[in-house]
Amino acid sequence: MTPDEKSTILDVNNLWVTYATENSPLHTVRNVTMKIARGEIYGLVGESGSGKTTLARALVRYLPRNGSITKGSISLAGTDLLALPQSELRKVWGARVTMVHQDPAKAINPSIPVGEQIAEMARVHLGMSQAQAKKKSLEMLEKVQLPDPESVAGRYAHQLSGGMLQRILIATALTTNPQFLIMDEPTTALDVTTEAVILDLVRDLLREYETAVLYITHNLGVVARICDRVGVMYAGELMEEGSIQQVFKQNLHPYTLGLLGCVPRIDMNKSDIDLHTIPGHIPRPNELPQGCIFAPRCAIAEEACNAERPSLADVENNRHMTACRRWADVAKNMHIITKEKVKEEVDMEEIPLLLDARNIEKQFKVRRSGLSNLFAWKPDIVRAVDNMTVRVRKGATMGIVGESGCGKTTFARCVAGFESATSGDLFLDGESLPYSIAERSKATLRKIQLVFQNPDASLNPQHPVGQSVGRPLALLGNVLPSEIEKRVRELFEAVNLPADYVHRLPHELSGGEKQRVAIARAFAADPQLMILDEPISSLDVSVQASLMNLLAELQKSHGTSYLFISHDLAAVRHLSDWIAVVYLGRIWEIGSAEDVFSPPYHPYTEALLSAIPIPDPNIHQERIRLHGSVPSAVNIPAGCRFHTRCPRKIGAICETESPPWQNVTRFHSICCHIPLEELRAMQAPVAVENGKEPQ
Amino acid sequence: MQNVQTAPASRTVRSLKRLRRYPATLFGFTVVGLFLLMAIFGPLVAPYKFSDQELTNKLKPASAEHWFGTDQFGRDIYSRILTGSRDVFTIAGSGTLLAVFLGLTLGLLSGYFGGMMDEALMRLMDVLLSIPPLLLAMIILGTVGPSRLNIVIVVGFLYIPMVARVVRSVVLDIKTREFVEAAKMRGESNSYILFREILPNVLPPLAVEASMRFSYSIFLVASLGFLGLGIQPPSPDWGMMVSEGRTWFNLAPWVLLYPAGTIALLVVGVAFMSDGLRRMLLPGGVTS
Numbered sequence: 001m002t003p004d005e006k007s008t009i010l011d012v013n014n015l016w017v018t019y020a021t022e023n024s025p026l027h028t029v030r031n032v033t034m035k036i037a038r039g040e041i042y043g044l045v046g047e048s049g050s051g052k053t054t055l056a057r058a059l060v061r062y063l064p065r066n067g068s069i070t071k072g073s074i075s076l077a078g079t080d081l082l083a084l085p086q087s088e089l090r091k092v093w094g095a096r097v098t099m100v101h102q103d104p105a106k107a108i109n110p111s112i113p114v115g116e117q118i119a120e121m122a123r124v125h126l127g128m129s130q131a132q133a134k135k136k137s138l139e140m141l142e143k144v145q146l147p148d149p150e151s152v153a154g155r156y157a158h159q160l161s162g163g164m165l166q167r168i169l170i171a172t173a174l175t176t177n178p179q180f181l182i183m184d185e186p187t188t189a190l191d192v193t194t195e196a197v198i199l200d201l202v203r204d205l206l207r208e209y210e211t212a213v214l215y216i217t218h219n220l221g222v223v224a225r226i227c228d229r230v231g232v233m234y235a236g237e238l239m240e241e242g243s244i245q246q247v248f249k250q251n252l253h254p255y256t257l258g259l260l261g262c263v264p265r266i267d268m269n270k271s272d273i274d275l276h277t278i279p280g281h282i283p284r285p286n287e288l289p290q291g292c293i294f295a296p297r298c299a300i301a302e303e304a305c306n307a308e309r310p311s312l313a314d315v316e317n318n319r320h321m322t323a324c325r326r327w328a329d330v331a332k333n334m335h336i337i338t339k340e341k342v343k344e345e346v347d348m349e350e351i352p353l354l355l356d357a358r359n360i361e362k363q364f365k366v367r368r369s370g371l372s373n374l375f376a377w378k379p380d381i382v383r384a385v386d387n388m389t390v391r392v393r394k395g396a397t398m399g400i401v402g403e404s405g406c407g408k409t410t411f412a413r414c415v416a417g418f419e420s421a422t423s424g425d426l427f428l429d430g431e432s433l434p435y436s437i438a439e440r441s442k443a444t445l446r447k448i449q450l451v452f453q454n455p456d457a458s459l460n461p462q463h464p465v466g467q468s469v470g471r472p473l474a475l476l477g478n479v480l481p482s483e484i485e486k487r488v489r490e491l492f493e494a495v496n497l498p499a500d501y502v503h504r505l506p507h508e509l510s511g512g513e514k515q516r517v518a519i520a521r522a523f524a525a526d527p528q529l530m531i532l533d534e535p536i537s538s539l540d541v542s543v544q545a546s547l548m549n550l551l552a553e554l555q556k557s558h559g560t561s562y563l564f565i566s567h568d569l570a571a572v573r574h575l576s577d578w579i580a581v582v583y584l585g586r587i588w589e590i591g592s593a594e595d596v597f598s599p600p601y602h603p604y605t606e607a608l609l610s611a612i613p614i615p616d617p618n619i620h621q622e623r624i625r626l627h628g629s630v631p632s633a634v635n636i637p638a639g640c641r642f643h644t645r646c647p648r649k650i651g652a653i654c655e656t657e658s659p660p661w662q663n664v665t666r667f668h669s670i671c672c673h674i675p676l677e678e679l680r681a682m683q684a685p686v687a688v689e690n691g692k693e694p695q
Numbered sequence: 696m697q698n699v700q701t702a703p704a705s706r707t708v709r710s711l712k713r714l715r716r717y718p719a720t721l722f723g724f725t726v727v728g729l730f731l732l733m734a735i736f737g738p739l740v741a742p743y744k745f746s747d748q749e750l751t752n753k754l755k756p757a758s759a760e761h762w763f764g765t766d767q768f769g770r771d772i773y774s775r776i777l778t779g780s781r782d783v784f785t786i787a788g789s790g791t792l793l794a795v796f797l798g799l800t801l802g803l804l805s806g807y808f809g810g811m812m813d814e815a816l817m818r819l820m821d822v823l824l825s826i827p828p829l830l831l832a833m834i835i836l837g838t839v840g841p842s843r844l845n846i847v848i849v850v851g852f853l854y855i856p857m858v859a860r861v862v863r864s865v866v867l868d869i870k871t872r873e874f875v876e877a878a879k880m881r882g883e884s885n886s887y888i889l890f891r892e893i894l895p896n897v898l899p900p901l902a903v904e905a906s907m908r909f910s911y912s913i914f915l916v917a918s919l920g921f922l923g924l925g926i927q928p929p930s931p932d933w934g935m936m937v938s939e940g941r942t943w944f945n946l947a948p949w950v951l952l953y954p955a956g957t958i959a960l961l962v963v964g965v966a967f968m969s970d971g972l973r974r975m976l977l978p979g980g981v982t983s
Contacts, residue, residue, distance in 0.1 A: 437879055
């Protein structure tokens with residue numbers, strides 16, 4: 001699509017945004033030039049701290065009080081936004097420019113019915129009467145494919161799921177048929193299957209409305225799936241801009257290339273490839289290098305790169321911009337991101353078991369909320385984990401993957417002993433393992449350690465990080481007190497942290513560094529089994545990549561087994577030797593990582609795989625979407641638990657009878673009513689490069 | 696973040712610099728500081744003895760000899776206020792410390808162990824909270840008699856629930872944090888978790904709460920003095936001075952206004968200081 005000048009909706013030239021701070025002004029966004037045409041979805045990607053959100057807010061002049069636009073111009077379909085007085089600006093907001101936020105639960109007023117919130121937009125900005133506005137709101141709810149708009153319109157935010165709320169936000173934003181729409185990470189808080197449905201919807205709706213869209217995200221896969229053009233932002237400046245094909249396939253900037261290399265692939269794992277990492281961290285706006293801002297982290301930087309800061313330029317005259325002076329050399333340096341390894345073949349059956357968790361069940365009693373609670377005789381029972389059997393072999397990784405609320409974390413907590421399992425057997429290294437931490441001996445405690453999801457909460461904010469790592473050594477590690485300090489320094493080295501960090505407090509570290517400390521702390525006890533509960537999901541892609549490499553490396557040198565819990569299929573695929581797919585408290589497919597990710601799949605696995613956004617525009621994915629939401633764990637559907645959403649449901653048998661386990665190979669089993677041959681016949685590999693397969 | 700060695704020092708400097716931007720906080724700290732100096736040195740530098748009577752010179756307005764004037768017995772009001780400041784600090788201060796100590800203990804236990812003990816303790820606190828503090832203090836002191844020790848105990852006792860609740864809520868939040876789970880995972884004892892992992896995180900909000908309780912205590916002690924249940928004459932109690940001054944208000948308003956103004960100044964000063972502490976110690980709300 002090559003939009004001509006007339007259809008340009010948003011035209012930004014050399015924009016600078018500055019925050020006034022106590023010390024000196026911070027130039028958070030510098031020299032940004034972009035154009036977005038009618039009907040075009042412009043993806044803005046970048047890691048946290050790159051200035052994406054500041055830029056988006058500046059574009060609509062909605063900055064905090066200490067922020068201001070210091071240079072440049074913004075024109076919205078011919079209107080000079082910077083010249084508008086505040087009163088005029090309010091007529092632009094909501095009518096010509098709207099925004100969809102990341103967290104729908106916070107963006108919707110909890111005490112007003114959602115239909116009324118859409119109707120309000122119509123009344124205020126379109127001047128409609130009550131009745132017209134109500135009709136309009138129903139029409140919009142229908143547009144975003146919500147079932148039964150009449151009933152949804154009367155509900156409040158807490159009565160709707162995250163995916164439904166996000167649809168309502170999109171409906172609200174499109175009510176006034178705006179010229180320009182900003183979407184700020186609209187699907188980040190959602191599960192991958194819900195995300196896929198919303199992305200399809202956004203794509204279709206925006207085609208219809210011909211709105212110019214700025215789509216902000218940190219997820220390169222999402223950009224590849226729905227955007228037309230993409231701008232890569234780094235530390236407040238655009239590094240590269242072009243069409244999806246150009247940026248993903250012929251990229252001209254080493255940062256983009258690096259980012260793409262950081263993303264794990266669903267067809268390779270840790271034994272095939274080391275993920276690319278970008279050393280160092282994003283500079284803050286007050287400590288920028290003199291020359292190219294990416295030079296200190298760049299693999300192909302040379303002396304001249306530090307002399308002058310290159311600006312974004314259309315080097316090949318094809319609307320593909322780059323801010324790299326060595327753009328011509330980027331393509332020649334593809335090798336910097338691909339580090340394939342020689343695969344070592346091992347017979348997986350030979351390796352002895354470390355953890356054997358058999359038929360684990362965990363039930364919670366919950367009281368219903370509200371008035372009905374007063375009249376309820378018995379509390380409801382949530383079957384969070386319902387008969388899960390998982391084995392972890394020595395030195396290997398078992399990945400447990402599933403969407404939020406599927407029970408994967410509860411299972412991990414039962415193994416760790418934080419929650420006492422309701423029933424089932426736990427064996428560690430052949431010995432029976434008591435349910436609760438209180439009943440486990442010190443020697444057993446040492447053998448199992450955990451790395452948590454949230455790096456901010458996993459370290460005591462009042463303890464220097466060296467103390468946090470040293471404590472398990474003193475308590476469990478059979479280390480002489482005089483040697484503790486030395487060991488702590490060794491551990492810091494092992495997780496690639498400078499040894500002088502030991503005296504720092506957690507708040508002086510970045511998220512990735514905190515997570516490294518947490519990993520060092522877990523390894524201090526020299527455990528046999530490490531439970532990793534979403535250890536990387538709150539971090540940026542480049543940080544994720546380096547942590548995954550670190551975990552793989554530590555596993556190799558220490559021979560530790562991992563139980564890796566995650567909702568991120570690509571990360572699970574990369575780190576795991578074995579994978580179990582969990583839905584509603586039960587495992588539906590289990591096997592070696594390679595087998596689980598190739599056909600035949602369980603229909604749920606198939607849907608998950610087809611939903612993951614892959615950062616490659618040339619990959620063709622089967623379009624299998626799950627509709628509706630996950631049933632509550634209080635009322636688990638009879639028969640196959642997945643039948644309410646299964647796209648491959650075969651009939652009444654799915655609703656009445658529990659499906660049988662079928663062995664595909666020695667290492668791969670699927671729990672489904674559909675015979676394996678039929679699954680094989682109907683399923684294709686989930687991601688195929690275009691051209692390799694006739695479409 | 697870049698420089699480890701200078702980080703702590705520069706943080707203090709930054710806190711102090713930031714103080715300048717909050718004149719109310721600066722005011723609070725200055726006032727409390729001055730009053731503290733007064734409590735320590737006041738009785739030594741007072742121009743007159745608090746009980747010296749000059750019956751020829753009674754109810755005189757402020758002058759070069761008597762900066763704040765004299766009362767109905769010709770006693771120097773300025774000297775009486777200076778001398779009385781020590782009692783205010785020791786009694787309200789000890790009462791606050793007692794409340795903080797007991798409240799911290801109860802809050803830690805109740806928050807950490809939960810269950811029946813939590814229920815029992817918290818309902819007991821609710822009972823205490825449901826009675827107006829001044830009323831309860833009057834009843835108790837009326838029965839046992841108003842000695843210094845008794846006042847301290849009553850003040851401490853009355854403010855336990857507030858402190859215990861704050862501590863409990865912080866403990867409830869901290870104890871589910873992952874670093875506490877990590878400690879359990881490596882088999883730490885309850886006392887280690889309670890005192891080494893949780894307690895340090897309770898201290899900042901506790902300091903803020905304590906300073907707030909201190910301002911309430913000063914007011915309560917003064918109120919008791921006003922009602923005649925404070926320190927007994929002839930000791931110069933500010934509350935009592937206000938009470939006595941009422942009789943002469945038409946004739947000599949300064950007898951009432953100086954001690955009343957002093958109480959107000961100190962209470963407001965402590966409240967501003969407490970606000971400032973909150974801003975410095977808890978920049979992101981109670982538990983961050």
